Amino acid sequence: MKDMVSIVVFVLAIGTAALFIDSGVTLNFILMALYATLLAQAWNMLGGFGGQFSFGHALFFGSGAYVQAMAQLQGGINAWVALPLAIGGAALVGAFVGALAFRYGLKGSYFALITLAFAEVFRIVALSLPFTGAGVGLMLPLRAAASNLQFGSARGYVLLMLGFVALALSVTAWLRHSRFGAQLQAVRDNEDAARALGIDPLRTKLGACVLSAAFMGAAGAFYVQVFQYIDPSIAFGPTTSVEALLGAIVGGMGTLWGPVLGALALHVLSDLTRNLFGALPGINMVIYGVVLVVIVMFMPRGIAGIGRSVRSLWQGGRRG
Amino acid sequence: MAEPLLEVRELSIAFGGLRAVQNVSFRVPRGSLTALIGPNGAGKTTLFALISGFLRPDHGQVFLDGHDITGHAPHLNARAGMTRTFQIVQPFALQTVRENIAVGAHLHVAGRAAALAEAERVAERVGLASQLDKPAADLTVAGRKRLELARALATRARLLLLDEVLAGLNPQEIGEMIPVVRAIVDDGADDGVTVLMIEHVMQAVMNLAAHVWVLAQGQLIAEGSPAEVTRNPAVIEAYLGPGTAERLRKAHVA
Numbered sequence: 001m002k003d004m005v006s007i008v009v010f011v012l013a014i015g016t017a018a019l020f021i022d023s024g025v026t027l028n029f030i031l032m033a034l035y036a037t038l039l040a041q042a043w044n045m046l047g048g049f050g051g052q053f054s055f056g057h058a059l060f061f062g063s064g065a066y067v068q069a070m071a072q073l074q075g076g077i078n079a080w081v082a083l084p085l086a087i088g089g090a091a092l093v094g095a096f097v098g099a100l101a102f103r104y105g106l107k108g109s110y111f112a113l114i115t116l117a118f119a120e121v122f123r124i125v126a127l128s129l130p131f132t133g134a135g136v137g138l139m140l141p142l143r144a145a146a147s148n149l150q151f152g153s154a155r156g157y158v159l160l161m162l163g164f165v166a167l168a169l170s171v172t173a174w175l176r177h178s179r180f181g182a183q184l185q186a187v188r189d190n191e192d193a194a195r196a197l198g199i200d201p202l203r204t205k206l207g208a209c210v211l212s213a214a215f216m217g218a219a220g221a222f223y224v225q226v227f228q229y230i231d232p233s234i235a236f237g238p239t240t241s242v243e244a245l246l247g248a249i250v251g252g253m254g255t256l257w258g259p260v261l262g263a264l265a266l267h268v269l270s271d272l273t274r275n276l277f278g279a280l281p282g283i284n285m286v287i288y289g290v291v292l293v294v295i296v297m298f299m300p301r302g303i304a305g306i307g308r309s310v311r312s313l314w315q316g317g318r319r320g
Numbered sequence: 321m322a323e324p325l326l327e328v329r330e331l332s333i334a335f336g337g338l339r340a341v342q343n344v345s346f347r348v349p350r351g352s353l354t355a356l357i358g359p360n361g362a363g364k365t366t367l368f369a370l371i372s373g374f375l376r377p378d379h380g381q382v383f384l385d386g387h388d389i390t391g392h393a394p395h396l397n398a399r400a401g402m403t404r405t406f407q408i409v410q411p412f413a414l415q416t417v418r419e420n421i422a423v424g425a426h427l428h429v430a431g432r433a434a435a436l437a438e439a440e441r442v443a444e445r446v447g448l449a450s451q452l453d454k455p456a457a458d459l460t461v462a463g464r465k466r467l468e469l470a471r472a473l474a475t476r477a478r479l480l481l482l483d484e485v486l487a488g489l490n491p492q493e494i495g496e497m498i499p500v501v502r503a504i505v506d507d508g509a510d511d512g513v514t515v516l517m518i519e520h521v522m523q524a525v526m527n528l529a530a531h532v533w534v535l536a537q538g539q540l541i542a543e544g545s546p547a548e549v550t551r552n553p554a555v556i557e558a559y560l561g562p563g564t565a566e567r568l569r570k571a572h573v574a
Contacts, residue, residue, distance in 0.1 A: 177432050179426045179429075179431075182426055183426060185412065189415065190410045190412055190413075192374070192394075192406070192410060193406065193410035193411070193412065193471070195374070195395050196372065196374075196398060196403055196405070196406070197395075197398055197403065197427060197471060197472070197475055198395050198398030198399050198403070198475055199395055199423075200395045254414075
C-alpha cells in the first residue's frame with residue numbers, strides 16, 4: 001500500500017513536470033532517465049528479486065525492438081498494435097532462454113554466460129538475415145502522429161515511457177508483497193530450502209525471466225519508436241545489457257526505488273563524461289566498469305543500501 | 321499394523337564405489353515420533369535426501385501414505401505433505417524471521433497478509449515469537465534451528481523429516497528444544513504430525529523417540545526402543561569399534 005502511494009506520487013510528479021516543461025533539453029533528459037529506469041527495473045525483476053544475473057538482457061531488448069520494427073515494415077501493422085506483439089515476442093524469447101538455462105540448472109556465472117551467448121547469437125543472426133535488414137538495420141519512415149506512436153515532441157514519449165515505468169514499478173511492488181515474489185526471493189536466497197518448502201524453482205525463475213524480458217521488450221519497442229532506427233549492435237550489443245544491470249546494481253538490487261536512483265545516477269554520470277571526454281568514444285563504458293567495481297566492492301546494497309544504513313544509524317542514535 | 325505413513329523399501333544408492341545407502345527398508349507409523357541414529361558418515365542424511373527427493377535412488381522405492389513417490393522432486397513431496405529440514409541450516413538470510421516462515425506458509429496460503437499471520441502463529445509454537453522482525457542472519461544457532469523447524473511446520477506437513485535439529489546446541493538449549501519437538505507430534509492440532517528425526521544427541525532420542533533405527537555404513541543394523549538399541553552389541557560396536565561390546569561386558573562382570 002505504501003509502495004503504491006509512493007509510485008502514484010512519483011508518476012504524478014514526473015507527469016506534471018512533463019506537461020509544464022517546454023525545454024526540449026530537459027524533456028529529453030527526463031525521457032532518457034526514464035528509459036534507463038525501465039531497463040534497470042526490468043533487470044531487477046530477474047536479477048534483484050530472482051538472483052539470476054543476466055549479462056545479456058539486450059537479448060530481450062533487441063527482440064522487442066526488431067518485432068516492433070518488422071511488424072510495421074514487413075507486416076504493415078499499426079505501431080500501437082505492434083507494441084504488444086513486441087512485448088509478447090520478447091517474453092517468448094525470455095521463456096525459451098529461461099527454460100533452457102533453468103532446466104539444466106545453470107546458475108551464477110553460467111547463467112550470465114548463456115544470456116551473453118544468446119545475445120551474441122541473436123546479434124549475428126540479425127546481422128546476416130535479409131528480413132532483419134542485415135548490417136544496415138531497419139529504418140522506420142518518419143510519420144509523426146500520435147496514432148502512429150510517433151510524437152512531434154519528446155513530451156509524448158515521456159508520457160508513454162512514464163506509463164511503462166509506472167507499470168514496471170507496480171510489478172516490482174507486487175513482487176515485494178505477493179506469494180510469487182516471496183517464493184522468488186526464497187529461491188534467490190536458498191534454492192534447496194525453497195524446494196523443501198514446496199517451491200518449484202524452475203517455474204518460479206521462469207516466471208521472473210518472462211516478466212523481466214517483457215519489460216525489456218517494451219524498452220526495445222520504445223527505442224525503435226523514438227529513434228526510428230535499429231541495427232544488430234544497438235539491439236543485441238553489450239551496451240544495453242550493461243546499462244540494465246548496472247542501473248539495478250548501482251541503485252540496489254531487489255529494492256523498489258534502487259533501480260530508479262541507479263539509473264538516474266548513471267544517466268547523470270554518462271552525460272557528464274560525455275561532456276568531459278566527448279572526444280573519446282566509449283569512455284562511458286570504461287567509467288561504468290569502474291563504478292561497477294567500486295559498488296560491488298564497497299556498497300553491495302547499492303545507493304538504496306546507503307539510505308538503509310543511514311536510517312538504522314539514525315534510529316540507533318535515538319535509541320541510544 | 322495400520323498402513324504406515326512412510327514406507328521405505330530396499331532403498332540403495334552408490335556414489336562411485338561408495339555404497340552410501342544399501343538395501344534399507346523400514347516403516348514409519350502414522351502419528352509417531354521415531355528416530356534414525358548412527359555414527360558419522362553412516363548415510364543418514366543421504367537416506368533423508370533419497371526419501372525427500374533431493375537424490376534419486378539407484379534401487380528401491382519410497383511410499384508416502386501408500387503412494388509411490390520414488391524419485392519425485394522435493395517440491396512435489398512437500399505439496400504431498402512431507403517436508404525436511406537441513407542439518408546445516410539454510411535460512412533465507414536476507415529476510416526476516418517472519419518472512420522466512422511465511423515462505424513455508426505460502427505453500428497453502430495464497431494471500432500475503434494471511435501467510436504472514438500464519439507465520440506468527442507458527443513462530444509462537446516454536447518459541448520464536450519475540451524474534452519475528454529480526455533478519456534470519458542475526459539469529460543464534462539455536463534460533464536458526466527453530467527457524468528451520470518453523471518453516472517446515474508452516475507448510476502444514478503431515479510428515480516432518482528433521483535432520484539434527486539439536487546439533488550444535490548447548491545442554492540448556494537442548495533442554496528447551498525437546499518439548500518443542502514433542503509438542504509438534506502431541507498437539508494434534510493439524511490432525512497429527514508424524515516426525516522422523518536424525519539425531520546424535522542421545523538424551524533427546526531417549527526422551528522423544530518411541531522407535532529407533534540404527535544405520536551404520538549404509539545399512540540398518542538394529543531397531544527397537546531407544547533402551548533396546550543402546551544395549552545392542554552391534555550398535556555399541558558400530559559406534560565404539562569392533563570388540564568394544566565384549567570388553568565392556570567383561571569389565572562389567574569383573
